[in-house]
Amino acid sequence: xxxxxxxxxxxxxxxxxxxxxxxxxxxxxxxxxxxxxxxxxxxxxxxxxxxxxxxxxxxxxxxxxxxxxxxxxxxxxxxxxxxxxxxxxxxxxxxxxxxxxxxxxxxxxxxxxxxxxxxxxxxxxxxxxxxxxxxxxxxxxxxxxxxxxxxxxxxxxxxxxxxxxxxxxxxxxxxxxxxxxxxxxxxxxxxxxxxxxxxxxxxxxxxxxxxxxxxxxxxxxxxxxxxxxxxxxxxxxxxxxxxxxxxxxxxxxxxxxxxxxxxxxxxxxxxxxxxxxx
Amino acid sequence: xxxxxxxxxxxxxxxxxxxxxxxxxxxxxxxxxxxxxxxxxxxxxxxxxxxxxxxxxxxxxxxxxxxxxxxxxxxxxxxxxxxxxxxxxxxxxxxxxxxxxxxxxxxxxxxxxxxxxxxxxxxxxxxxxxxxxxxxxxxxxxxxxxxxxxxxxxxxxxxxxxxxxxxxxxxxxxxxxxxxxxxxxxxxxxxxxxxxxxxxxxxxxxxxxxxxxxxxxxxxxxxxxxxxxxxxxxxxxxxxxx
Numbered sequence: 001x002x003x004x005x006x007x008x009x010x011x012x013x014x015x016x017x018x019x020x021x022x023x024x025x026x027x028x029x030x031x032x033x034x035x036x037x038x039x040x041x042x043x044x045x046x047x048x049x050x051x052x053x054x055x056x057x058x059x060x061x062x063x064x065x066x067x068x069x070x071x072x073x074x075x076x077x078x079x080x081x082x083x084x085x086x087x088x089x090x091x092x093x094x095x096x097x098x099x100x101x102x103x104x105x106x107x108x109x110x111x112x113x114x115x116x117x118x119x120x121x122x123x124x125x126x127x128x129x130x131x132x133x134x135x136x137x138x139x140x141x142x143x144x145x146x147x148x149x150x151x152x153x154x155x156x157x158x159x160x161x162x163x164x165x166x167x168x169x170x171x172x173x174x175x176x177x178x179x180x181x182x183x184x185x186x187x188x189x190x191x192x193x194x195x196x197x198x199x200x201x202x203x204x205x206x207x208x209x210x211x212x213x214x215x216x217x218x219x220x221x222x223x224x225x226x227x228x229x230x231x232x233x234x235x236x237x238x239x240x241x242x243x244x245x246x247x248x249x250x251x252x253x254x255x256x257x258x259x260x261x262x263x264x265x266x267x268x269x270x271x272x273x274x275x276x277x278x
Numbered sequence: 279x280x281x282x283x284x285x286x287x288x289x290x291x292x293x294x295x296x297x298x299x300x301x302x303x304x305x306x307x308x309x310x311x312x313x314x315x316x317x318x319x320x321x322x323x324x325x326x327x328x329x330x331x332x333x334x335x336x337x338x339x340x341x342x343x344x345x346x347x348x349x350x351x352x353x354x355x356x357x358x359x360x361x362x363x364x365x366x367x368x369x370x371x372x373x374x375x376x377x378x379x380x381x382x383x384x385x386x387x388x389x390x391x392x393x394x395x396x397x398x399x400x401x402x403x404x405x406x407x408x409x410x411x412x413x414x415x416x417x418x419x420x421x422x423x424x425x426x427x428x429x430x431x432x433x434x435x436x437x438x439x440x441x442x443x444x445x446x447x448x449x450x451x452x453x454x455x456x457x458x459x460x461x462x463x464x465x466x467x468x469x470x471x472x473x474x475x476x477x478x479x480x481x482x483x484x485x486x487x488x489x490x491x492x493x494x495x496x497x498x499x500x501x502x503x504x505x506x507x508x509x510x511x512x513x514x515x516x517x518x519x520x
Contacts, residue, residue, distance in 0.1 A: 179359070182381055195370065195371055
């Protein structure tokens with residue numbers, strides 16, 4: 001009995017051991033190829049059977065084009081603001097003044113710890129209610145709310161990414177800069193931040209790609225962005241796949257080039273592969 | 279004339295008393311070598327001298343100006359004190375030339391051309407005239423440390439602090455760094471040198487200061503220290519070296 005189970009265990013081990021590196025690689029090739037073929041077949045089916053090209057041409061312009069440009073506009077403004085604000089959050093976060101750093105920490109915890117959708121509602125619905133009914137002075141507040149919400153939320157992520165980048169720089173860098181008579185601000189600007197920026201770039205870039213996708217939440221602020229356009233067309237025509245294809249293409253047209261830009265920045269920031277930082 | 283003065287300096291790391299009533303005077307043009315077993319407080323003493331560490335009591339004066347005064351303009355005082363670190367701490371995103379020229383441009387407001395010309399001269403002086411455009415990662419440890427010395431000299435300091443500057447180097451690279459320090463000493467630079475290089479200490483030092491357990495045990499000319507140390511601690515320390 002004991003020898004039987006012993007032999008069974010040996011056989012089991014034998015099977016596992018057959019999965020050596022070469023077999024594992026082959027399994028990977030077969031698996032991913034099968035997956036890709038399946039997806040390709042599915043996409044072909046969607047494109048040749050499901051998509052209504054007459055409708056597609058009808059909605060590409062103006063509806064989707066405008067939604068696309070609107071998303072790009074909101075992304076550009078929020079992205080710039082969130083990186084600028086994020087640098088400030090990150091600097092506050094590494095401050096040796098405890099008050100400053102704990103305020104920054106609380107900020108980050110709030111904006112990372114509650115859903116963006118909730119934050120958008122707080123701004124969009126909460127802020128106007130601080131005025132007497134009908135007295136809120138800003139027209140088109142949903143756009144302001146969108147930019148403010150995306151900026152505040154992503155500044156927290158950028159700040160945290162930058163904190164990680166700053167903390168990864170050895171203390172000796174700050175000490176060397178200070179010992180030359182440079183002030184804290186000069187040392188940060190000239191020595192710490194250029195290096196920290198390089199270390200944080202991947203994380204910040206990641207966050208900016210997420211920011212692009214987060215614009216889909218703006219549909220709840222009555223902003224005619226891509227998902228709003230999708231829902232509108234879907235409810236008018238009951239066609240799901242035609243607008244789905246357009247939404248997918250539109251988002252990828254932003255996120256794929258953005259990823260490329262970030263990779264280029266990363267390469268340029270690395271003196272080992274390039275030889276310069278300016 | 280006394281340039282650097284320590285008076286009743288006490289420093290604690292938490293509960294640990296790392297510098298105990300340090301009194302020390304370093305004259306202009308003196309090469310003061312500080313030696314002692316690890317943990318004796320010699321690096322801490324150096325780091326307190328340009329306030330990378332704060333002391334808890336006592337006073338450190340540069341040319342009579344108390345630099346441990348909370349109101350002292352520490353950025354101004356640090357310009358007058360050059361420091362070289364064990365781990366070089368060159369700025370890896372800047373070339374050798376940029377490393378040397380950075381502080382003169384940013385702190386002293388020297389224009390870029392003059393600062394870079396001066397930096398070139400300094401790199402020439404430490405034997406790296408042909409490496410001005412190299413990044414630190416492209417230089418050997420010995421070369422990096424020589425750039426670090428040039429960088430400190432670029433601020434035209436009155437005193438130079440050397441914190442175990444050869445300890446992180448491969449043995450065959452130690453000589454080139456010591457060579458630069460010896461030249462500096464010959465030119466009359468006031469230097470405070472924490473080192474384990476006893477050959478250098480014996481040859482270049484004007485005074486040897488032996489520290490142990492946060493105290494200055496002995497402070498004598500090198501001949502006397504190495505040949506017949508007066509204190510028991512001095513004798514113990516030497517006997518371990520030999």
